[in-house]
Amino acid sequence: MIVTQLNKTSQIISCAVQNHVTGEQFICSVIYASNYLVDRQTLSADIRATQAAYGHLNMPWIFIGDFNVTLSSQEHSGATDYLPD
Numbered sequence: 001m002i003v004t005q006l007n008k009t010s011q012i013i014s015c016a017v018q019n020h021v022t023g024e025q026f027i028c029s030v031i032y033a034s035n036y037l038v039d040r041q042t043l044s045a046d047i048r049a050t051q052a053a054y055g056h057l058n059m060p061w062i063f064i065g066d067f068n069v070t071l072s073s074q075e076h077s078g079a080t081d082y083l084p085d
Contacts, residue, residue, distance in 0.1 A: 006054055010034075011043045014050050016059070027054060031065030040068070 002018040006027070014029040029050065033040050051061075 007050060009042075009046045011039070012046050012050070012065075014054070016054075016057070025057075026060040026062060027057070029061065029063050029065075031063060031067060033066060033068045035068050 002020050004016045004018075006014045006016055008014075011033050012029055012031050014027060016025060017028050018025045027050075029047070031043070033043050047063075
């Protein structure tokens with residue numbers, strides 16, 4: 001595999017990945033989102049900027065990582081702290 005860094009911010013690193021045998025390529029963005037909503041909004045802007053900068057390459061794009069968002073309070077590690085008495 002040949003990995004080339006495309007861009008990096010405080011919450012996302014995006015790379016172009018190429019299989020040196022087959023020539024197949026894709027973009028991989030690794031995410032570790034902030035715990036704070038206002039910072040995650042910056043992440044959304046960073047994702048859109050990455051798409052604007054590299055979308056013309058017309059390659060598959062995969063996101064992996066931790067978005068630090070839960071669907072419900074029961075998924076939160078401190079969920080019992082938020083239950084009514």
